Amino acid sequence: MPDRIAVLADIHGVLPALEAVLAEPEVAAADRIVILGDAAAGPHPCAVLDRLLALGDRAAWIRGNADREVVEVRRGTPAAAPGSIGAWAAAQLSDRHLDWLSGLPLSLSLPVAGLGRVHFCHATPRRDDEMVLVDSGFDRWAEVFDGLDAGVETVVCGHTHMPFLRLVNGRLVVNPGSIGMPYGRPGAHWALLDRGVHLRRTALDLDAACAATVALSGYPDVAAWADCYVRARVGDREAVETFRPLAAPR
Secondary structure, X not given: OOOOEEEEOOOOOOHHHHHHHHOOHHHHOOOEEEEOOXXXXXXXXXXXHHHHHOOHHHEEEOOOHHHXXXXXXXXXXOOOOOOOHHHHHHHHOOHHHHHHHHOOOOEEEEEEOOOEXXXXXXXXXXXXXXXXXXXXXXXXXXXXXXXXOOOEEEEEOOOOXXXXXXXXXXXXXXXXXXXXXXXXXXXXXXXXXXXXXXXXXXXXXXXXXXXXXXXXXXXXXXXXXXXXXXXXXXXXXXXXXXXXXXXXXX
Protein backbone atom coordinates (compact mmCIF):
# COMPACT_ATOMS: atom_id res chain seq x y z
CA MET A 1 0.00 0.00 0.00
CA PRO A 2 1.57 3.32 -1.02
CA ASP A 3 2.12 5.87 1.73
CA ARG A 4 2.58 8.88 -0.53
CA ILE A 5 0.90 9.62 -3.87
CA ALA A 6 1.34 12.79 -5.92
CA VAL A 7 -1.71 13.61 -8.06
CA LEU A 8 -1.12 15.65 -11.22
CA ALA A 9 -4.23 16.75 -13.11
CA ASP A 10 -5.02 18.79 -16.20
CA ILE A 11 -1.45 19.39 -17.31
CA HIS A 12 -2.75 20.38 -20.75
CA GLY A 13 0.56 20.08 -22.49
CA VAL A 14 2.41 22.84 -20.58
CA LEU A 15 5.93 21.50 -20.21
CA PRO A 16 7.46 24.27 -18.01
CA ALA A 17 4.69 23.86 -15.42
CA LEU A 18 5.02 20.08 -15.44
CA GLU A 19 8.80 20.21 -15.03
CA ALA A 20 8.43 22.55 -12.07
CA VAL A 21 6.06 20.15 -10.33
CA LEU A 22 8.17 17.07 -11.05
CA ALA A 23 11.12 18.90 -9.48
CA GLU A 24 9.24 19.29 -6.18
CA PRO A 25 10.93 17.12 -3.50
CA GLU A 26 7.58 15.66 -2.38
CA VAL A 27 6.79 14.59 -5.94
CA ALA A 28 10.26 13.16 -6.46
CA ALA A 29 9.87 11.14 -3.24
CA ALA A 30 6.31 9.93 -3.92
CA ASP A 31 5.69 6.19 -4.10
CA ARG A 32 3.29 6.69 -7.00
CA ILE A 33 2.31 9.53 -9.31
CA VAL A 34 -1.26 9.52 -10.58
CA ILE A 35 -1.81 11.34 -13.89
CA LEU A 36 -5.45 12.37 -13.57
CA GLY A 37 -6.19 13.06 -17.24
CA ASP A 38 -5.95 15.80 -19.84
CA ALA A 39 -2.19 15.55 -20.11
CA ALA A 40 -1.56 16.32 -23.78
CA ALA A 41 -4.07 18.83 -25.16
CA GLY A 42 -1.95 21.96 -25.06
CA PRO A 43 1.13 23.64 -26.50
CA HIS A 44 3.70 20.85 -25.89
CA PRO A 45 1.74 17.61 -26.33
CA CYS A 46 4.56 15.28 -27.39
CA ALA A 47 7.14 16.59 -24.91
CA VAL A 48 4.71 16.33 -22.00
CA LEU A 49 3.66 12.77 -22.85
CA ASP A 50 7.27 11.68 -23.32
CA ARG A 51 8.23 13.22 -19.97
CA LEU A 52 5.38 11.44 -18.20
CA LEU A 53 6.02 8.13 -19.95
CA ALA A 54 9.61 8.32 -18.73
CA LEU A 55 8.26 7.95 -15.18
CA GLY A 56 7.60 4.31 -16.00
CA ASP A 57 5.78 2.16 -13.47
CA ARG A 58 5.74 4.92 -10.84
CA ALA A 59 2.98 6.58 -12.85
CA ALA A 60 -0.65 5.45 -12.97
CA TRP A 61 -2.77 7.08 -15.67
CA ILE A 62 -6.43 8.05 -16.05
CA ARG A 63 -8.13 9.13 -19.27
CA GLY A 64 -9.48 12.65 -19.41
CA ASN A 65 -12.01 14.02 -21.87
CA ALA A 66 -9.32 15.97 -23.74
CA ASP A 67 -7.20 12.80 -24.03
CA ARG A 68 -10.16 11.02 -25.60
CA GLU A 69 -10.87 13.96 -27.88
CA VAL A 70 -7.37 14.18 -29.36
CA VAL A 71 -7.61 10.49 -30.26
CA GLU A 72 -11.03 11.06 -31.81
CA VAL A 73 -9.70 13.96 -33.89
CA ARG A 74 -6.95 11.81 -35.35
CA ARG A 75 -9.28 8.87 -35.96
CA GLY A 76 -11.92 10.80 -37.82
CA THR A 77 -14.57 11.60 -35.21
CA PRO A 78 -13.47 15.07 -34.13
CA ALA A 79 -14.74 16.45 -30.86
CA ALA A 80 -12.29 19.36 -30.63
CA ALA A 81 -13.14 22.49 -32.59
CA PRO A 82 -11.07 23.04 -35.76
CA GLY A 83 -8.30 25.50 -35.02
CA SER A 84 -8.43 24.86 -31.27
CA ILE A 85 -5.31 23.94 -29.39
CA GLY A 86 -6.77 20.47 -28.83
CA ALA A 87 -7.16 19.88 -32.57
CA TRP A 88 -3.65 21.23 -33.18
CA ALA A 89 -2.21 19.00 -30.45
CA ALA A 90 -3.90 15.95 -31.95
CA ALA A 91 -2.07 16.54 -35.22
CA GLN A 92 1.31 16.57 -33.44
CA LEU A 93 1.02 13.24 -31.66
CA SER A 94 2.69 10.08 -32.89
CA ASP A 95 0.86 6.80 -33.36
CA ARG A 96 2.60 5.59 -30.19
CA HIS A 97 1.14 8.49 -28.23
CA LEU A 98 -2.32 7.89 -29.66
CA ASP A 99 -2.22 4.20 -28.87
CA TRP A 100 -1.21 4.98 -25.30
CA LEU A 101 -3.97 7.55 -24.78
CA SER A 102 -6.63 5.34 -26.36
CA GLY A 103 -5.84 2.55 -23.90
CA LEU A 104 -6.17 4.58 -20.70
CA PRO A 105 -8.85 3.60 -18.17
CA LEU A 106 -11.73 5.83 -17.10
CA SER A 107 -10.78 5.40 -13.44
CA LEU A 108 -8.80 3.34 -10.98
CA SER A 109 -8.93 2.53 -7.27
CA LEU A 110 -5.94 2.23 -4.97
CA PRO A 111 -5.61 1.66 -1.24
CA VAL A 112 -3.74 4.60 0.26
CA ALA A 113 -2.32 4.64 3.77
CA GLY A 114 -4.44 6.81 6.03
CA LEU A 115 -7.17 7.36 3.43
CA GLY A 116 -8.54 3.88 2.83
CA ARG A 117 -9.68 2.92 -0.65
CA VAL A 118 -9.30 5.88 -3.00
CA HIS A 119 -11.10 6.17 -6.35
CA PHE A 120 -9.30 8.27 -8.97
CA CYS A 121 -11.14 9.68 -11.99
CA HIS A 122 -10.83 12.68 -14.27
CA ALA A 123 -14.33 14.15 -13.93
CA THR A 124 -16.67 11.66 -12.22
CA PRO A 125 -16.54 7.89 -11.76
CA ARG A 126 -18.98 7.37 -14.63
CA ARG A 127 -17.87 9.91 -17.27
CA ASP A 128 -14.72 11.76 -18.31
CA ASP A 129 -16.55 15.02 -19.10
CA GLU A 130 -19.20 15.32 -16.39
CA MET A 131 -19.19 18.58 -14.45
CA VAL A 132 -19.46 18.76 -10.67
CA LEU A 133 -18.34 21.70 -8.57
CA VAL A 134 -17.21 22.42 -5.04
CA ASP A 135 -20.60 23.98 -4.29
CA SER A 136 -22.69 21.32 -6.02
CA GLY A 137 -25.45 20.04 -3.75
CA PHE A 138 -25.51 16.72 -1.96
CA ASP A 139 -28.10 15.31 -4.39
CA ARG A 140 -25.87 16.09 -7.38
CA TRP A 141 -22.90 14.39 -5.73
CA ALA A 142 -25.08 11.38 -4.90
CA GLU A 143 -26.10 11.25 -8.57
CA VAL A 144 -22.55 11.24 -9.96
CA PHE A 145 -21.39 8.74 -7.33
CA ASP A 146 -24.30 6.36 -7.97
CA GLY A 147 -22.90 2.88 -8.43
CA LEU A 148 -19.58 3.64 -6.76
CA ASP A 149 -18.55 0.84 -4.43
CA ALA A 150 -19.54 1.54 -0.84
CA GLY A 151 -16.01 0.73 0.29
CA VAL A 152 -14.58 3.81 -1.42
CA GLU A 153 -13.79 6.39 1.26
CA THR A 154 -12.10 9.07 -0.87
CA VAL A 155 -12.66 10.27 -4.45
CA VAL A 156 -10.01 12.27 -6.30
CA CYS A 157 -11.23 14.07 -9.42
CA GLY A 158 -10.09 16.91 -11.67
CA HIS A 159 -11.60 18.46 -14.82
CA THR A 160 -12.70 21.83 -13.41
CA HIS A 161 -9.15 23.24 -12.95
CA MET A 162 -9.90 24.58 -9.45
CA PRO A 163 -8.60 22.88 -6.30
CA PHE A 164 -10.88 21.97 -3.43
CA LEU A 165 -11.31 19.56 -0.53
CA ARG A 166 -14.70 18.77 0.98
CA LEU A 167 -16.78 16.08 2.64
CA VAL A 168 -19.74 14.78 0.62
CA ASN A 169 -22.22 12.25 1.99
CA GLY A 170 -19.51 10.74 4.17
CA ARG A 171 -16.83 10.62 1.48
CA LEU A 172 -13.83 12.90 1.19
CA VAL A 173 -13.65 14.53 -2.27
CA VAL A 174 -10.42 16.05 -3.55
CA ASN A 175 -9.72 18.13 -6.64
CA PRO A 176 -6.02 18.91 -7.06
CA GLY A 177 -6.60 21.77 -9.51
CA SER A 178 -4.72 22.17 -12.77
CA ILE A 179 -1.01 22.20 -13.51
CA GLY A 180 -1.18 23.82 -16.95
CA MET A 181 -4.50 25.74 -17.07
CA PRO A 182 -5.33 26.93 -13.55
CA TYR A 183 -8.46 28.99 -12.94
CA GLY A 184 -8.49 31.48 -10.10
CA ARG A 185 -4.82 31.97 -9.32
CA PRO A 186 -1.55 31.27 -11.15
CA GLY A 187 0.86 28.49 -10.35
CA ALA A 188 0.89 24.76 -10.99
CA HIS A 189 -1.66 23.11 -8.70
CA TRP A 190 -1.43 19.48 -7.57
CA ALA A 191 -2.17 17.31 -4.54
CA LEU A 192 -0.23 15.08 -2.20
CA LEU A 193 -1.88 12.12 -0.50
CA ASP A 194 0.30 11.38 2.51
CA ARG A 195 -1.82 9.88 5.33
CA GLY A 196 -4.02 12.90 4.66
CA VAL A 197 -4.73 15.27 1.79
CA HIS A 198 -2.51 18.25 1.04
CA LEU A 199 -3.34 20.70 -1.72
CA ARG A 200 -0.13 22.09 -3.18
CA ARG A 201 0.77 24.94 -5.52
CA THR A 202 4.14 25.24 -7.24
CA ALA A 203 4.95 28.89 -7.87
CA LEU A 204 6.12 29.77 -11.36
CA ASP A 205 8.08 32.69 -12.76
CA LEU A 206 5.19 33.62 -15.03
CA ASP A 207 7.22 35.68 -17.48
CA ALA A 208 9.72 32.87 -17.89
CA ALA A 209 7.02 30.19 -18.06
CA CYS A 210 5.11 32.07 -20.76
CA ALA A 211 8.30 32.71 -22.74
CA ALA A 212 9.27 29.04 -22.55
CA THR A 213 5.76 27.96 -23.51
CA VAL A 214 5.92 30.12 -26.62
CA ALA A 215 9.48 29.15 -27.54
CA LEU A 216 8.80 25.41 -27.32
CA SER A 217 5.50 25.35 -29.23
CA GLY A 218 4.46 25.63 -32.85
CA TYR A 219 0.83 26.39 -32.07
CA PRO A 220 -0.04 29.56 -34.04
CA ASP A 221 -1.83 31.33 -31.17
CA VAL A 222 0.46 30.11 -28.41
CA ALA A 223 1.40 33.56 -27.10
CA ALA A 224 -2.21 34.53 -26.46
CA TRP A 225 -2.98 31.07 -25.08
CA ALA A 226 -0.09 31.22 -22.61
CA ASP A 227 -0.96 34.75 -21.55
CA CYS A 228 -4.50 33.64 -20.72
CA TYR A 229 -3.98 30.23 -19.18
CA VAL A 230 -0.46 30.13 -17.75
CA ARG A 231 -1.14 33.49 -16.09
CA ALA A 232 -4.55 32.24 -14.90
CA ARG A 233 -6.52 35.20 -16.20
CA VAL A 234 -9.75 33.16 -15.94
CA GLY A 235 -11.05 33.76 -12.42
CA ASP A 236 -12.52 31.04 -10.25
CA ARG A 237 -15.82 32.87 -9.92
CA GLU A 238 -16.02 33.28 -13.70
CA ALA A 239 -15.26 29.59 -14.20
CA VAL A 240 -17.78 28.40 -11.61
CA GLU A 241 -20.54 30.60 -13.03
CA THR A 242 -19.76 29.34 -16.55
CA PHE A 243 -19.74 25.70 -15.45
CA ARG A 244 -22.74 25.83 -13.12
CA PRO A 245 -25.41 25.11 -15.80
CA LEU A 246 -23.38 22.08 -16.86
CA ALA A 247 -23.24 20.85 -13.28
CA ALA A 248 -26.98 20.97 -12.68
CA PRO A 249 -28.69 17.70 -11.71
CA ARG A 250 -29.86 15.78 -14.75
